[in-house]
Amino acid sequence: MRVKHKPWAKEKLAAHSAVVIQDPASCKGRWNEIFGNDQPIHVEIGSGKGQFVAGMAKQNPDINYIGIEVVESVLVIALDKVLAAEVPNVRLLAVDGASLQDYFEPSEISRIYLNFSDPWPKKRHAKRRLTNPRFLTLYQALLPKDGEIHFKTDNRGLFEYSLHALSEYGMVLHHVSLDLHKSDFEGNVMTEYEEKFSQQGYPIYRLEAVFR
Ligand code: SAH
Numbered sequence: 001m002r003v004k005h006k007p008w009a010k011e012k013l014a015a016h017s018a019v020v021i022q023d024p025a026s027c028k029g030r031w032n033e034i035f036g037n038d039q040p041i042h043v044e045i046g047s048g049k050g051q052f053v054a055g056m057a058k059q060n061p062d063i064n065y066i067g068i069e070v071v072e073s074v075l076v077i078a079l080d081k082v083l084a085a086e087v088p089n090v091r092l093l094a095v096d097g098a099s100l101q102d103y104f105e106p107s108e109i110s111r112i113y114l115n116f117s118d119p120w121p122k123k124r125h126a127k128r129r130l131t132n133p134r135f136l137t138l139y140q141a142l143l144p145k146d147g148e149i150h151f152k153t154d155n156r157g158l159f160e161y162s163l164h165a166l167s168e169y170g171m172v173l174h175h176v177s178l179d180l181h182k183s184d185f186e187g188n189v190m191t192e193y194e195e196k197f198s199q200q201g202y203p204i205y206r207l208e209a210v211f212r
Helices: 009-015 031-035 051-059 072-085 097-102 123-128 133-142 156-168 192-199
Strands: 041-045 064-068 090-093 111-115 148-153 172-177 205-210
Touching: 009 072, 031 041, 031 064, 041 051, 041 097, 051 064, 051 072, 051 090, 064 072, 072 090, 097 133, 133 156, 148 156, 156 172, 156 205
Parallel strands: 041 064, 041 111, 064 090, 111 148
Antiparallel strands: 148 205, 172 205
């Protein structure tokens, strides 16, 4: 996501350390303690401006959400949304999803959301796609058996690639939709990108994938 660089972002994130966890590696294995409850923990990688994670937290108070966004100038916008939503069940991390194993113990999280992930259309960049087998191995090591990945995108090429990569990896696919907003899926919480692209008339692709 391209936003103006904000030199003050780091300082603002640090000033809200109850929401933006400053040393997430030290929380590894202790996330339920951090949330102060035993609720399941769902992680979104590439949260962007935070509308999804804030909206999901409001809609599902019995789930804990962790939004991961590597660009601090973007994460500060998510922070504002989480603060405005007044939800106790969200934490934000300014880290790279590729290092997920540094922050979570196996089975500590039960679902991963990928929303409008960068498509990396060039073949030589395929390894950077968040549905690449390299990432699936990482997710599988952290999710329990039957752990789920929920994925939405406007990008047809990335969706085709992901259908292939996930099934090739041996995951079972559910609720595959080639036009989410015309499907019977209920309770959809839109992301910023989703609003933008669907307003422009593009269909939204969605799937759920389960490890087995
Ligand atoms: N989910 C949001 C943003 C989509 S853009 C929405 O739908 O509106 C993709 C976002 O993922 C960008 O903000 C980018 O900085 C972030 N991102 C990309 N790779 C990442 C990674 N490895 N770890 C964490 N965030 C990542």
